[in-house]
Amino acid sequence: MLEVRDLQSYYGDAHVIHGVSLNVAAGEVVALLGRNGMGKTTIIRSIMGLTPPHVRSGSVRWKGQDLLGLRPHDIAARKIAIVPQGRRLFPSLTVTEHLTMLKSARATEGWTMEKVFGLFPRLAERRHHRGGQLSGGERGMLAVGRALMIDPELILMDEPSEGLAPVMVQHLEDIVLSLKKEGLSILLVEQNLYSALAVADRVYVLDTGRIVSEGVGKEISENPEQLLEHLGVH
Numbered sequence: 001m002l003e004v005r006d007l008q009s010y011y012g013d014a015h016v017i018h019g020v021s022l023n024v025a026a027g028e029v030v031a032l033l034g035r036n037g038m039g040k041t042t043i044i045r046s047i048m049g050l051t052p053p054h055v056r057s058g059s060v061r062w063k064g065q066d067l068l069g070l071r072p073h074d075i076a077a078r079k080i081a082i083v084p085q086g087r088r089l090f091p092s093l094t095v096t097e098h099l100t101m102l103k104s105a106r107a108t109e110g111w112t113m114e115k116v117f118g119l120f121p122r123l124a125e126r127r128h129h130r131g132g133q134l135s136g137g138e139r140g141m142l143a144v145g146r147a148l149m150i151d152p153e154l155i156l157m158d159e160p161s162e163g164l165a166p167v168m169v170q171h172l173e174d175i176v177l178s179l180k181k182e183g184l185s186i187l188l189v190e191q192n193l194y195s196a197l198a199v200a201d202r203v204y205v206l207d208t209g210r211i212v213s214e215g216v217g218k219e220i221s222e223n224p225e226q227l228l229e230h231l232g233v234h
């Protein structure tokens with residue numbers, strides 16, 4: 001469904017992504033792994049049409065249609081959602097306001113506020129709290145819930161478990177798996193191989209803007225040494 005081919009992305013003259021190709025099939029969870037500064041967020045932003053970076057060549061195709069050059073909201077209209085790194089919530093807006101920014105609270109089609117609250121009961125309890133009053137885990141849930149409100153078929157998640165306690169990381173893994181069960185495709189950026197393997201069908205490893213390794217989750221679980229080396233974990 002998503003096909004990235006030979007992507008070349010730049011910040012000004014700094015060439016950061018050097019010919020990355022990857023794909024995500026319908027209903028698949030794919031992890032993009034790599035250490036700090038390797039270019040994971042740059043790839044996610046390039047796919048979503050966010051600038052900077054600037055894509056100088058390559059292609060990003062979704063269901064056969066070219067996405068490059070479209071604005072982020074046109075891409076969202078094609079049912080691709082993003083959970084940005086650092087969540088990007090509004091400190092002064094409530095949980096409810098975040099969820100209804102893109103879809104009316106009275107909507108009954110697809111993902112509704114009540115359906116998001118069904119997935120994250122904790123958010124229902126906190127519905128009148130403001131972004132700035134939420135815990136790290138609650139922020140992570142709200143960022144995922146907000147993404148769901150556009151009724152995505154693909155979610156790009158950029159380190160959704162960054163900075164969370166292990167119990168919350170596991171909760172988010174369960175959420176990813178239940179979204180997969182609903183048929184969503186997910187491209188998940190992670191730094192932790194084991195967290196990625198807990199949910200991903202396939203993984204790509206990024207090193208300084210290049211894919212240096214890829215594989216099927218199950219095979220890597222049995223023989224993780226090579227990947228761990230690329231990730232700087234020994």
Ligand SMILES: Nc1ncnc2c1ncn2[C@@H]1O[C@H](COP(=O)(O)OP(=O)(O)OP(=O)(O)O)[C@@H](O)[C@H]1O
Nearest residue numbers: 011016034035036037038039040041042043052085
């Ligand atoms: N706005 C920017 N302007 C210039 N250079 C940038 C900008 N954002 C990122 N870079 C550089 O591009 C490279 C890739 O950064 P990117 O944020 O994509 O890495 P990442 O893999 O997402 O890292 P992290 O795990 O820390 O989020 C890094 O060298 C970074 O310094």
Ligand SMILES: [Mg+2]
Nearest residue numbers: 040041042085
């Ligand atoms: Mg990043």
